[in-house]
Amino acid sequence: MTSIQPLPPGSFGLPLIGESLNFLLDRNFANKRQAKYGSIFRTHILGRPTVVMVGPEANEFLLSTHMDYFSWRGGWPNTFKELLGESLFLQEGEVHRRNRRLMMPAFHGKALEGYFATMVELSQKYLQHWQRLETFTWFTEMKKFTFEVASVLLVGTQPGEQIEQLSDWFTTLTNGLFMVPIRWGWTPYGRALQARDRLLAYIETMIQQHQQTPTRDVLGLLLATEDEAGNRLSLEEIKVQTLLMLFAGHETTTSMLTSLVMALAQQPEILSQARAEQRALPAELTMAQLKQMPYLDQILKEVERCYPPVGGGFRQVEKPFVFNGYRVPAGWMALYRIDAAHRDERCYTDPQRFDPDRFSPERAEQRRYDYSLVGFGGGPRICLGLAFAQMEMKILAALLLRNYAWEILPNQDLSMRPIPTLRPASGLKVRFGAQPVSVAAASS
Numbered sequence: 001m002t003s004i005q006p007l008p009p010g011s012f013g014l015p016l017i018g019e020s021l022n023f024l025l026d027r028n029f030a031n032k033r034q035a036k037y038g039s040i041f042r043t044h045i046l047g048r049p050t051v052v053m054v055g056p057e058a059n060e061f062l063l064s065t066h067m068d069y070f071s072w073r074g075g076w077p078n079t080f081k082e083l084l085g086e087s088l089f090l091q092e093g094e095v096h097r098r099n100r101r102l103m104m105p106a107f108h109g110k111a112l113e114g115y116f117a118t119m120v121e122l123s124q125k126y127l128q129h130w131q132r133l134e135t136f137t138w139f140t141e142m143k144k145f146t147f148e149v150a151s152v153l154l155v156g157t158q159p160g161e162q163i164e165q166l167s168d169w170f171t172t173l174t175n176g177l178f179m180v181p182i183r184w185g186w187t188p189y190g191r192a193l194q195a196r197d198r199l200l201a202y203i204e205t206m207i208q209q210h211q212q213t214p215t216r217d218v219l220g221l222l223l224a225t226e227d228e229a230g231n232r233l234s235l236e237e238i239k240v241q242t243l244l245m246l247f248a249g250h251e252t253t254t255s256m257l258t259s260l261v262m263a264l265a266q267q268p269e270i271l272s273q274a275r276a277e278q279r280a281l282p283a284e285l286t287m288a289q290l291k292q293m294p295y296l297d298q299i300l301k302e303v304e305r306c307y308p309p310v311g312g313g314f315r316q317v318e319k320p321f322v323f324n325g326y327r328v329p330a331g332w333m334a335l336y337r338i339d340a341a342h343r344d345e346r347c348y349t350d351p352q353r354f355d356p357d358r359f360s361p362e363r364a365e366q367r368r369y370d371y372s373l374v375g376f377g378g379g380p381r382i383c384l385g386l387a388f389a390q391m392e393m394k395i396l397a398a399l400l401l402r403n404y405a406w407e408i409l410p411n412q413d414l415s416m417r418p419i420p421t422l423r424p425a426s427g428l429k430v431r432f433g434a435q436p437v438s439v440a441a442a443s444s
C-alpha cells in the first residue's frame with residue numbers, strides 16, 4: 001500500500017554531504033525549500049535522508065497521533081547521548097512513561113507553590129543588580145539569572161554559592177554538544193566530558209546532602225517520589241535526570257525572557273498596557289496573583305509564537321508512513337518545524353505581526369487548529385518544565401513591569417540567531433533603571 005505513493009518532493013543534494021552545508025550555513029534554508037516544495041519536503045542533512053514536515057497537522061501526527069512511528073532517542077546526535085546520559089530526552093516507551101510519571105509531581109501543583117518565594121527572591125536580587133549595572137547585555141545576564149534559579153530550585157545549591165563554577169562547567173558541556181566527538185583532554189569535546197563528570201560528581205554530593213537533610217527542591221522531591229507500584233528512580237537515574245533538567249531548563253528560558261523584554265521595548269503601547277495590568281493589582285506579588293494577569297499571559301504566548309527558543313525537533317522514523325499522499329521510509333529522519341508552524345497563515349492572521357491580542361478570549365487564534373502553538377512541544381511528551389518556566393518568566397516579568405524601565409541601546413545587531421537557542425545576535429544591549437526616573441535621567 002505505502003510503496004505506490006511518491007516520496008516527498010525535494011532534493012537529496014550532493015553525494016555524501018547531501019544538503020548539509022546549506023542547512024548549516026544558510027539560516028533560510030528550510031524556508032526556501034518550503035517556499036519551493038510546500039509543507040512537506042525531503043532533503044539529506046547531517047548524513048541522513050530527512051523529511052521536513054510543517055504545520056499543525058504535521059505537529060499532531062509526529063507529537064501525538066503517530067508518535068510510536070518515531071524514535072525520540074534516534075533523533076538526538078550521539079554527543080547528546082554521551083554528554084547528557086540516559087535521561088528523559090532519550091528514553092522511550094514504558095521506561096519513559098514510568099520516569100516521566102515519577103518526575104512530574106516535582107513540576108506541578110504544590111511543588112510549584114513551594115518554589116514561588118525563591119523565584120521572587122532571586123528575581124528581586126537580579127533586578128537590583130541590573131539597576132546597579134545600568135547598562136548590560138541582557139542575554140548574558142538572563143542566563144546567570146535562569147541558571148541560578150535552576151541550580152537553587154532543581155539541585156538545592158545555596159543562592160550565590162558555586163553558581164559561577166557550575167555555570168562555567170555547564171557552558172563547557174554545552175559547547176561539546178555540537179562538536180565532533182574527539183575525546184582528547186584539550187579538545188572541546190574532551191573538555192565537555194570532564195565538565196560532565198564534574199557536574200555529575202557535584203550532583204552526587206548534593207544527593208548525599210539531601211539524604212541527610214531532606215529539602216523540598218526538585219532533587220529532594222525526586223529522591224522521595226514513589227509511584228503506586230512502588231517504583232522509584234535509582235540514584236544513577238536521578239543524577240542524569242537532574243543534569244538533563246539543568247540543561248533543558250535554563251538556556252530555553254533565557255532565550256524566551258530575552259525575546260520578551262526586547263519585544264516589550266520595541267512596542268511601547270503593548271508595554272504600557274502590560275504595566276497598567278500590573279498596577280491594577282495589589283503591590284505585593286503573590287502566587288494567587290499570577291492567575292490574574294490575562295494580558296501578560298497573552299504576551300507570553302505571543303513571544304512563544306514569534307520567538308520560539310527551540311526551532312524544531314528531530315525524530316528517527318521507525319515505521320514507514322504516508323503523510324499528505326507522500327511515502328516516508330523507515331530509517332529516515334523527520335524534522336518538525338516549530339518556528340515555521342507558528343507563521344502558518346491558516347492558523348494566525350497576519351502572522352509576522354507581534355500582536356498579543358490574537359490570544360484574547362474573543363479571538364483565540366490558537367484554537368483554529370490544534371497543535372498550532374508548540375513552543376514547548378506537544379502531546380504526551382510536552383515539555384516537562386512548562387509550568388516551572390512559565391511561573392519563572394511571569395514572576396520576573398511582573399516585577400519588571402511594576403518597577404523598572406529599560407531601553408535598547410543603538411548600534412547593535414538585533415537579527416535573530418537560532419542556534420543553540422534563539423537570541424538576538426548582539427545579545428540585546430540595554431540601559432536599565434528604576435521606573436520611570438532613572439532611565440530618563442540616565443539617557444538625558
Ligand code: HEM
Nearest residue numbers: 245248249252253256310313375376377381383384385389
Ligand atoms: C521557555 C522555556 C522552555 C522551552 C521553550 C522549552 C521547550 C521544550 C520543547 C520544545 C520540548 C520538546 C522537544 C521535542 O519535541 O523534541 C521540551 C521538552 C522537555 N523540556 Fe523543556 N522547555 C523550556 C523549559 C524547560 C524547563 C524549565 C525544564 C526543566 C526544569 C524543561 C525540561 C524539559 C524536559 C525534561 C523535556 C523532555 C520531555 C519528554 O521527552 O518527556 N524544559 N522543552
